Amino acid sequence: MNSRKKSFGKSLLYVILVLYAVTTLVPFLWALSSSFKTLEEIISGTMNFIPKNFTLANYQQIFVEQDLFPRWLLNSLIIAVIGTLLNIIFNSMAGYALARLSFPGKKALFIIILAVLMIPAQVTMIPNYLILKELGWLNSYQGMIVPSMINATFIFMMRQFFINFPKELEEAAQLDGLSRLGIFFKIVLPLAKPALAAQAIFVFMGFWNDFMRPLIVMTDTEMYTLPLGLNTFKGQFVSYWNYIMAASMVFTLPVLLLYAFFNRFFIKGISFTGGK
């Protein structure tokens, strides 16, 4: 009796899991299949997930005929890659200083960094636009990268990480005559790889998926990042959902690859940002 009840419960759980997995997968599979369909099939409004006439023409269209699309992809890559590298170095440096070095104003700075976490981006977005305009940084990579080359969340995360970091190694290196910066880059950072990986993934995703900031900073279509480009695609090809879906798939691929490689750091990173 009891075991029958248990197996019933188990099947119920499986039903929930499978149903939700289907709910999650259907939009992605539908988008993927639409990206391989011809325009006629898209317009006809059929429900088949396997394209009747499988075609790569949509991908060809966006890469070859739309000369701006590769440019947008490049813009997105440049901003996300450089922005992520700078974040990793600068957040770690700040986290290390807050955890290990003593200097006047350290406590106040730490409190300010925590307070910054609470301020919604909309408050700073308007003045930032005016400042970037004044600097002549609108429609430039640095206009996207420099204001976000540090991140309060990850400074905080790195501080927590370095507080628990063993001191002995650094002390040994100090005796060998290495400077602080030398110790940091040669000894501390290489040992912090897991924390850096978790940070890298989230910072990269933040840059890659950002919509609002490029919308404000980049007004020249040449300088658009992919999310903005996708949005203009939508306006340009009103019912060409096959093109829009193909572009969406290209845009999603890099993050999926990153996830595939760094899966385990992902969960760690989230449970960290989850206040652990």
Added chain:
Amino acid sequence: MNKRSSKKKLKDAGQGYLFMSPTLFVLALFIIGPILYAIFLSFNKVQLLGETSFEFVAFENFARIMEDNRALIALKNTAKYVLIVVPCQTILALILAATLNAGLKGEKFFRIVYFLPTLTSSAVLTLIFMWMYNKEGLINNLLEMIGLPGYNFLGDPDIALNAIMLMNIWATAPFFMVIYLAALQDIPDSLYEAAELDGANALQKFFYVTVPFLRPVTSFVVIMGLIGTFQLFDQSYIFSGGSGGPNNSTLTVVLLIYQYAFKSLGTMGYAAALAFALAIIILIATLIQRKFSKEESLY
């Protein structure tokens, strides 16, 4: 001796500031400076034509919020969105996490699948859903197949915001699920064993052991949810092509701030005032939530 230690102190301080310098630079130029600048802007009428010019108007920008019909609509839409999405995504996240944590086979596979929406950008998700929400799109076809009436998800003012809600609950729940999953690992088995000895069934264990134990995490998830949902922008913008339509039904506070700041002339100061109003609303909402969860934990 004393001299040496003060020299060392000086050296330490120098190193500290050296390590902090990139952070200090960005903090000053792009965070603290702009906050002060935003306060200044919110008390001024700002003209961007040619030279940027300012005209002090005291509290006029703040007073204007109350008389602005679109601001009230945006606030109403945003409030409705927050009140529905936050509880739904929190409950869904908790159920998914508890189900995944039951120790079934294939847990890893499901976890990877569930996580897909979190990885995908809001722009892509919105476009995929617009394609499915299309008049002759997948969802209407499915509804027709099971004999239900279809909807004009994108064009009907009564439906459009709900369509965005549904999409975002689907998209954000998995992120919070992961937070719950991590917390579930910390529940000691002995609690469940004790409950079993008392004859509790699976549902009772969920409601009397799991849910109370996770209360602090729930509080965190709700606060994160509040902050995120109050700032809804990307989806509304893409859904409506930046207008907040149809008939202002997808107009959110942040979309309105964007429109006033960058799409109409002479209203940048007013937009800054709106941004402060939003920041204060978010702060109050999180404080109320905090108070609630503290009182609850007294039981």
